[in-house]
Every structure is written in structure tokens, then in C-alpha cells.
Amino acid sequence: MNAIKLTWEDKAVNAAAVLIALVLLIVAAYPLYYVLINSLNDGADAASGNIYFYPRKFSLENYSMVFKQNYLITGLGMSVARTVVGTAAAVLVTAMAAYALTKENLRFRKLYLAMAIVTMYFSGGLIPLYFVLNELHLLNNFLVYVLPSLFTFFHCLLFMAFFRELPKELYESAYIDGANDLYIFFKLVIPLSMPVVATISLFVGVNHWNDYFVPSFFISRESLQTLPVILIRLLSLSEAQQQIQQYLGNHQSKVTMESLRYATLFVSILPITLLYPFVQRFFVKGMLVGSIKA
Amino acid sequence: MHPRKIKSSRGWDNQLILQLMLLPALLTLLIFSYLPMFGIVIAFKDYNVLDGLFGGAWVGFDHFREMFGDERFHSALRNTLAMSSIKLVVTFLAPVLFALILNELPLARFKKWTQTLTTLPHFLSYVIIATLTMIFLDPKGIVNGLLQSLGLTNGPIEFLAEPGHFWTLGASLDLWQETGWGAIIYLAAITGINTEIYEAAKVDGAGRLRTIWHINLPAIRSTIVVLLILNIGSLIYGGSNFNQSYLLGNVFNRDTSYVLGYYTLDNGLLQMRYAFATAVDLFQSCISLVLLLAANWAAKKINGSNIF
Numbered sequence: 033m034n035a036i037k038l039t040w041e042d043k044a045v046n047a048a049a050v051l052i053a054l055v056l057l058i059v060a061a062y063p064l065y066y067v068l069i070n071s072l073n074d075g076a077d078a079a080s081g082n083i084y085f086y087p088r089k090f091s092l093e094n095y096s097m098v099f100k101q102n103y104l105i106t107g108l109g110m111s112v113a114r115t116v117v118g119t120a121a122a123v124l125v126t127a128m129a130a131y132a133l134t135k136e137n138l139r140f141r142k143l144y145l146a147m148a149i150v151t152m153y154f155s156g157g158l159i160p161l162y163f164v165l166n167e168l169h170l171l172n173n174f175l176v177y178v179l180p181s182l183f184t185f186f187h188c189l190l191f192m193a194f195f196r197e198l199p200k201e202l203y204e205s206a207y208i209d210g211a212n213d214l215y216i217f218f219k220l221v222i223p224l225s226m227p228v229v230a231t232i233s234l235f236v237g238v239n240h241w242n243d244y245f246v247p248s249f250f251i252s253r254e255s256l257q258t259l260p261v262i263l264i265r266l267l268s269l270s271e272a273q274q275q276i277q278q279y280l281g282n283h284q285s286k287v288t289m290e291s292l293r294y295a296t297l298f299v300s301i302l303p304i305t306l307l308y309p310f311v312q313r314f315f316v317k318g319m320l321v322g323s324i325k326a
Numbered sequence: 327m328h329p330r331k332i333k334s335s336r337g338w339d340n341q342l343i344l345q346l347m348l349l350p351a352l353l354t355l356l357i358f359s360y361l362p363m364f365g366i367v368i369a370f371k372d373y374n375v376l377d378g379l380f381g382g383a384w385v386g387f388d389h390f391r392e393m394f395g396d397e398r399f400h401s402a403l404r405n406t407l408a409m410s411s412i413k414l415v416v417t418f419l420a421p422v423l424f425a426l427i428l429n430e431l432p433l434a435r436f437k438k439w440t441q442t443l444t445t446l447p448h449f450l451s452y453v454i455i456a457t458l459t460m461i462f463l464d465p466k467g468i469v470n471g472l473l474q475s476l477g478l479t480n481g482p483i484e485f486l487a488e489p490g491h492f493w494t495l496g497a498s499l500d501l502w503q504e505t506g507w508g509a510i511i512y513l514a515a516i517t518g519i520n521t522e523i524y525e526a527a528k529v530d531g532a533g534r535l536r537t538i539w540h541i542n543l544p545a546i547r548s549t550i551v552v553l554l555i556l557n558i559g560s561l562i563y564g565g566s567n568f569n570q571s572y573l574l575g576n577v578f579n580r581d582t583s584y585v586l587g588y589y590t591l592d593n594g595l596l597q598m599r600y601a602f603a604t605a606v607d608l609f610q611s612c613i614s615l616v617l618l619l620a621a622n623w624a625a626k627k628i629n630g631s632n633i634f
Contacts, residue, residue: 045534049430053440056424060444060506063458066468084468129351132344139341144348151359153618157607159594160365164357180358183351213343242451249595260453264573267457297457304449309442315510 064301071095071298075291094295097287103254104262104296111259111300114177115240122236123229125182130191131217148185165250176250181239187232194228195221231315238304259300266293369608373601382601389605399606402589405582409496409570410561416497418554421508422546426538428509429516441513444506452566455499456573460486463495487578496570503566511553515546552625559621560614586610 038046070078074089082088098104132138133145155161161180162171170176198221206216222229244260251257266289369389371382393399424444431437447455462469465482473479485491519541527537568587575583586606594603 039533041533041535045430046432049427050432050436052427053431053436056505057440057443059502060447063462064446066462067458081466125350125354128347132348135344137341138344138348144352147352147355147360151355153615154363154611155359156362156365157604157611158590159600159604159607160362160368161358162595163365163600164361168357179354183354188351213340214347217347238449242449242453244451244453249591260451263451263453263457267453267460267573293457297454301450301454305446308446308449312442312445 064305067294067297067301071291071294073291075288078291079288094287094291095299097292098295098299103257104259106255107257107259107262108299110256111241114174114258115237118178118181118240119233119237121178122182122184122187123233126184126187126232127191127222127225127229128217129183130188131195131213131221133188134192134195135213148188152185162250171250172253172256174256177240177246181236184236187235190232191225191228194225198224227314230311234308234311234315237307241300241303259296263296263300266296366604366608368601369605371601389602390609392602393606393609398584399589401581402584402586405493405571406567406585406587407561408582409493409567409585412493412497413500413566414554414557414561417500417504417508418550418557420501420505422512422550424505425509425512425516425546426542428513429542430534430538441506441509445510446506447503448507450503452569452573455503456569459495459499459574484578486574486576489579489582492570492574492579492582495574496566499570500566508553512546512549515549516542519545551628555621555625555628559618561617 066084069085069087070083071094072090072092073083073087074091075094077089133141135141138144165171165176165180170179202220202224203216206220211219242260243258244264247256247258247261248264368382370384370386372385373382428437428441431440461467463485464470465484469485470479470482473483474481483491485495523541524537527541532540567585568591571583571585571588572591575588587610590603590606590610593599593606
């Protein structure tokens with residue numbers, strides 16, 4: 033604030049805004065903090081409850097237990113694999129399509145756009161999709177994570193809005209030098225479009241990381257299951273108990289099913305929590321451009 | 327150089343490259359969006375595995391008749407519409423208020439932190455949200471502990487086992503998850519307001535509250551209307567309904583937690599009544615299409631612009 037004198041109204045508004053923001057801040061962030069402190073607390077000790085502000089008996093054993101469970105490691109690996117592969121492929125396919133669709137001389141441009149728009153309004157539904165996946169032998173196949181979500185029209189619109197903002201001279205001088213569109217796309221457009229690439233990557237990546245529907249209903253093979261499915265199993269504690277018993281055998285451990293659940297939860301929350309603040313500054317801008325254009 | 331000359335010298339090679347760049351996206355649409363649309367025919371057929379998609383006898387609207395006669399369908403339809411409507415009413419103004427409040431925060435860094443942390447829940451998997459819900463709303467959990475120590479209730483409230491709480495719970499979770507995210511677009515619109523307008527208002531003696539009412543709110547009014555209409559368009563598929571129904575529904579709250587998305591899944595993939603489930607899906611798609619088109623038409627009328 034400048035040295036301008038605040039009126040009583042200014043002070044009242046400031047105070048009210050800060051107060052409300054504080055409450056909302058706590059409501060939004062505390063559940064995640066609660067998971068963190070409970071995951072860092074000795075399991076047996078946590079069973080007596082009342083851990084609200086900091087770990088009472090600090091321990092990393094829950095985490096070491098998470099990384100000793102084969103099914104959790106496999107799930108984590110599969111989640112990472114589908115997120116990395118799925119996001120890279122989808123961003124590439126969507127960005128290329130968006131680039132082509134911004135070119136007025138693209139043949140059938142109107143037809144392609146119309147086809148894409150229809151998919152925003154209407155879909156064949158779950159069962160017909162299931163049949164198609166079955167026919168293509170995509171059920172129980174890693175590719176079912178990647179292929180169906182290669183293209184999303186909403187993301188395409190955001191890319192198109194961004195590409196249109198790039199200076200025209202960029203293309204024209206490259207054309208005169210004899211460059212083709214593929215070269216221009218990879219060497220000129222993409223390097224200049226990092227804000228929108230980062231934004232869409234975050235959106236797509238989050239969808240991949242969070243999705244539980246595809247592995248639950250299109251995958252039955254255990255080795256292809258992802259972290260969210262394992263978390264669903266841990267949801268029902270009795271099942272978690274069984275899993276733990278199975279893996280612990282008769283070993284004495286202070287890890288309880290609940291503390292293991294907290295640690296697993298936090299492992300699955302962490303990547304997004306770390307990545308997202310870096311991407312945030314891009315997408316606030318990107319959303320604004322997108323909302324005006326779209 | 328003349329622009330037309332450049333264009334013609336590029337000619338077919340470049341057209342081919344552009345088409346190839348579009349091809350993967352086009353194939354994805356054709357295979358995973360358009361091919362399934364043909365599968366809809368089984369909604370009107372007596373499907374069995376041996377005859378395949380295009381074999382089997384036509385049964386007309388039999389599946390739809392059966393659907394309308396099924397009590398669980400009525401319950402699912404009612405729950406879907408009720409949950410979506412409650413969420414619409416409860417959640418569409420919250421981001422507006424939140425954006426207005428964020429904009430008044432005096433410290434830039436505090437504002438940024440608040441925005442970052444309140445947006446974070448939007449990016450969480452529903453599995454995590456469901457787990458957090460179960461942990462926090464457990465009869466022995468932290469929320470019940472707080473309510474009792476404040477003397478607001480006598481015994482613990484069974485948030486997840488009592489059907490009466492489910493709709494409120496669903497709307498509350500949406501508020502928790504999406505308010506921060508929803509505020510971003512409004513905040514961006516407010517930030518875009520010309521600073522001269524504020525200065526003029528100040529010269530005219532307008533205080534903070536009057537500035538909010540007469541400058542900030544009108545600046546985001548059209549955005550509010552467009553988003554409201556879009557939300558009406560998605561009443562049937564309503565974002566979080568299926569997630570909440572599938573992950574937080576249980577035998578105790580089934581009367582209020584069972585929604586259409588779950589009904590389709592139940593009949594289709596779990597009981598393998600493929601044709602019937604396709605009919606249910608088609609019914610949903612048609613209603614949602616009508617709602618979307620109506621919403622788009624209304625937005626055009628009000629805003630003078632098409633949304634898509």
C-alpha cells in the first residue's frame with residue numbers, strides 16, 4: 033500500500049477480506065496438511081488420535097513401507113508411465129492439429145472443425161466405446177490409457193487461440209526461406225508457445241494421474257493397475273488390513289493400515305502439489321485468452 | 327514478394343504436411359468418438375454376444391419402456407437432477423464472491439498464496455477427495471469432534487450413512503474443490519479493468535464497497551451469465567455426480583446417492599446388460615444435448631455471441 037491514508041472503510045474491507053481469506057485458506061489446505069502430519073507420525077502412536085498440528089512421534093517408517101509394497105510400486109510406476117506417455121502424446125497430437133486448423137488454406141478445415149464440435153455435444157456412450165475398445169484389443173492393454181485421450185477439442189481451442197496471437201511475420205519470413213509447416217511448427221511455434229504447452233500439459237497430466245475409471249473398468253490385469261485404483265482398495269480399511277497382513281506376514285511393525293493409507297495418499301498428492309505452482313502463472317493468462325477467444 | 331505467389335509455390339507438399347499434422351487427431355476422433363456412435367443401434371436391438379453389434383432382432387423402444395418402468399431408474403434420475411440443481415444453486419455464486427474478496431486483499435503475496443492453495447483441490451483425484459471425506463467425516467473424525475466440542479451436536483453425525491446428508495455433502499465437496507478454481511476466470515476479468523476507471527471513481531468519492539458494486543461486479547456480469555448457462559447445459563452429466571455416487575455411495579445412503587451414471591455402469595459393465603445400458607446412455611445424451619443447445623441459444627440471445 034502507498035502512503036495514501038486509509039479510510040475506515042478501507043480498513044474494514046481489508047480486515048474482512050483477510051479474515052475470510054484466512055478461513056478459506058485453512059479449509060482448503062488443512063486436509064492436505066493433516067494427511068502429511070499423520071503420514072509422518074508413528075503408526076501405532078497415531079492410533080490414539082489427536083494429531084492436529086504436527087507429528088507427535090516423528091517417523092518415516094510409513095513411507096519406507098509404501099516403497100516396500102510391490103503392488104504400490106507397480107501402481108506408482110504405471111501411474112507415472114501413463115501420465116508421461118499419455119501427456120506427451122496428447123499434447124503433441126492436439127498441438128499439431130491446432131496448428132493445422134489455424135491455417136486458412138487447410139482443405140476441409142470447416143468440416144474438421146464441425147466434426148470436432150459435434151463431439152463436445154454428443155457421444156456414443158460407455159457401452160459402445162467398450163465394444164470398440166474390445167474389438168481393437170485395447171482392453172487390458174497399456175494403450176487404452178493413451179490412445180482414446182489423444183485429442184481433446186477444448187485443449188485444441190486453447191492452443192489455436194494462442195497460435196493465432198503469434199506474430200504473422202514469423203511465418204512469412206520462414207515461408208520465404210523455404211521452410212515447411214512441420215519445420216515451422218517444431219522449430220518456431222512450439223518454442224514460442226511454452227506457456228500454453230505447460231498449461232495444457234498440466235491439464236492433461238492431471239487427468240491421467242487422477243483417472244481411476246479406465247483402470248477400474250477397462251483393465252483387469254494387476255500389473256497394469258495405477259495408483260488411484262490401489263487407493264480405492266485402501267478406502268475400505270478391512271481390505272487394506274488384509275493387504276497389509278499379506279505383505280507384512282508376521283513381521284512386527286508399527287505401521288498400521290491407517291498410517292500406510294496416509295503415506296500412500298500423500299505420495300499421490302505430492303507430484304501435483306509440486307508441479308502446479310510453477311504452471312499456475314501460465315494458465316491464469318492462458319484461461320483469459322481462451323475465454324475471450326472461445 | 328507477393329503473398330499469393332508464396333502460397334502457390336508451397337502448393338501440394340504443404341497441403342499434405344498440414345493434413346498429416348491433423349491426421350492423428352482425426353483418427354482419434356473417428357475411432358473413439360464416431361465409431362461408438364454407430365454402436366448406439368443396439369439400444370434398439372436385442373443384443374447378444376453371438377450375433378454381434380449388427381445382428382440381433384430389432385426391439386424398437388422396448389429397452390426405453392423397461393427403463394421408464396424401473397423404480398431404480400426413477401430414483402437415479404431424481405437424484406441426478408436434485409444433486410445437479412443443488413450444486414448449481416450453491417456453487418455458481420461462490421467463485422464470484424471469492425474473486426471479489428481476493429481482489430480486495432491488501433498484501434500481494436498473501437493474495438497469491440491464498441489463490442494457489444485454494445485452487446489446489448481442483449487438481450486432486452476424486453479418489454483422494456473421497457478418502458479425505460471419509461477420514462474427516464468419520465463418526466470419530468475431526469469434523470464430528472469439532473462439532474461436539476463446540477456443543478453443536480450431542481452425538482456424532484453419520485454424514486455418510488444417513489441418506490439425508492448426501493446431497494448437502496455433494497454440494498459442499500464441490501464448493502471445497504472448485505471455488506478457488508472457478509474464481510480464476512473472474513479474477514482475470516477484474517484484473518483487466520482499466521485503472522483509470524478506479525481513479526475516476528475515487529475522484530468522485532466512491533469508497534471500496536461502492537467500487538466493488540459499481541465497477542467490479544458489472545465487469546464480470548457477462549462472464550457470470552455465460553458460465554451459469556453452461557452449467558445448466560451440463561445438468562445431467564453434472565461433473566462430480568458420478569464420482570461422488572461411485573466412491574462415496576454405500577448401502578446406507580443409496581436412496582439419495584445413486585445417480586444415472588452409476589445406473590448405466592451397473593447395468594452395462596457390471597450386469598452386462600449392454601443393450602439396456604446403451605439405451606439409458608442414449609436417453610442421457612439426448613437430454614443433455616437438448617439442454618446444451620438450449621443453453622447455447624440462450625447465451626447467444628443474452629450475450630450476442632456463441633459460446634463455442
